[in-house]
Amino acid sequence: MTEEHFRRRYFRLRTRVDRYLASLITERTPRQLHEACAYVLTGGGKRLRAALVLLAAEAVGGSTAKALPAGAAVEIMHNFTLVHDDIMDHARTRRGRPTVHVRWDLNTALLAGDTLLAVAYEQLLKTAVEDQEALLRLFTRSVIGVCEGQAFDLEFERRNDITVDDYFAMIDLKTGLLISVAAELGARIGGGSVRDVNRLSTFGRYLGRAFQLQDDLLDVVGDEKRFGKTIGGDILEGKRTFLLLTARERARKSDKVLLDRVLRRKTIPPARTESPAQRRELIATVRSLYDAYGVIRDTEAAVMRHTRRATGSLDTLPRTPAREMLHALARTLVHRET
Numbered sequence: 001m002t003e004e005h006f007r008r009r010y011f012r013l014r015t016r017v018d019r020y021l022a023s024l025i026t027e028r029t030p031r032q033l034h035e036a037c038a039y040v041l042t043g044g045g046k047r048l049r050a051a052l053v054l055l056a057a058e059a060v061g062g063s064t065a066k067a068l069p070a071g072a073a074v075e076i077m078h079n080f081t082l083v084h085d086d087i088m089d090h091a092r093t094r095r096g097r098p099t100v101h102v103r104w105d106l107n108t109a110l111l112a113g114d115t116l117l118a119v120a121y122e123q124l125l126k127t128a129v130e131d132q133e134a135l136l137r138l139f140t141r142s143v144i145g146v147c148e149g150q151a152f153d154l155e156f157e158r159r160n161d162i163t164v165d166d167y168f169a170m171i172d173l174k175t176g177l178l179i180s181v182a183a184e185l186g187a188r189i190g191g192g193s194v195r196d197v198n199r200l201s202t203f204g205r206y207l208g209r210a211f212q213l214q215d216d217l218l219d220v221v222g223d224e225k226r227f228g229k230t231i232g233g234d235i236l237e238g239k240r241t242f243l244l245l246t247a248r249e250r251a252r253k254s255d256k257v258l259l260d261r262v263l264r265r266k267t268i269p270p271a272r273t274e275s276p277a278q279r280r281e282l283i284a285t286v287r288s289l290y291d292a293y294g295v296i297r298d299t300e301a302a303v304m305r306h307t308r309r310a311t312g313s314l315d316t317l318p319r320t321p322a323r324e325m326l327h328a329l330a331r332t333l334v335h336r337e338t
Contacts, residue, residue: 001321006328009321010051017050018042020072024119036100036112037119040079043095048211049178050075051329053186056200058322059314062190066128070189073123073139074182076116081146081178083113088154117143129189138188142181149174156240157266164245168209176208183207199313203326206310211333213303216241218336220287221296232283238265242302243295247286250293262286307334 025038050071057067085091086099087109093099101109124139125132152170156162183204187197219234220243234241240263248259262282290296311330317323 001324001328003328006325006332009325010329010332013051013054014047016068017047017054017071017075018044020068021075024072024123032104032108033111033115036104036108037115039103040083040100040112040116041076043079043097045079045095047075048329048333049078049182052179052182052204052326053189055322055325055329056183056186056192057190058186059200059317059320059326060187060190060192060196061318062186062192067186067189069123069126070135070185071182073120073127074178074185076120076123077139077143078178080113080116080120081150083109083116085150087113088150127189131188135185135188138181138185142178145173145177149177153240157238160260160263160267162240162245164242164249167240167242167245170240171209171212172205175212176205179208179211180204196317199316202313203310203330206306206313207330207333210303210306210310210330213242213299213306214334214336216243217296217299217303220290232279232287235262235283235286236265236279238263238267243290243299244286246298247289247293247295250295251289255289255293258285259289303334307331 021041025041026034028034053067053071053074054064058064082094083100086094087101087106091099092102097103099109100112104112121136121139124135127135129135149170149172152166153174156166156170180201181204184197184201187200192200216234219231219241222231230236233239235244238244244259244262248256248263251259307330311327314323314326
């Protein structure tokens, strides 16, 4: 499959999801609540998780039309988590726009997030399958798991003993689980065999890992204009990323002291007198340590390794355009710049 073919097909999938989400927007009261929900649903994005539901259903011989409400459910649930994440992170913008709690207020954002989660379940219930209870159990497991992953992330901010294994356990819940569940939902809706369902779930799990690792990497090596946020932001926040944790495990003497100080930036914020020049210097210094200890190279290798594990899980599926799209999607995410 050529890159151009992939882009055209993916654009059609994303457009289809966007139109479906737009169709859910109606004039309702209380007006402010539903305006905030509509604001979230029309905020754009890759629609990755919804596309995975549709492609997984097609890959096992099912109908994308039948899977569309479930794809919308997963996408809406993902956006519910973003609304609440933005509140917890005190984020001012999301996808180039003010976040919901900034555009309106905290209480409206909380209610909008809760409403979106209920709408996600409402959409999932529209999926016409024999064992709808299995879909609901799977979807509910993803909601709980994502919340647990976020809770681990918050807990890790207060601890300086986090390991790379802890990091993977956290991202498998916070990032990977919903991607895995999206692929599994599609396979179940499409009528896939138990083996197909397990294969696509595995594909999603390792794709989720590769996606998060690439996100960590882009914070260090990405183009700021393309990436859409400040390069080095994770370093300034002392965020527990694969790069920082790996560098800390390998560091010697004074380098380890510096990286420990970076980790403590979450629990002991830097003084208000810290200048932009000092922040730039810190980013450059940590980046140089990542280079010196081979962390950037090894993160790139880890992205490729998890991507190969993801695509390898598709080998037993029939060779169809949908399977080729899943392969191409994984490759695209590895090489993305945003």
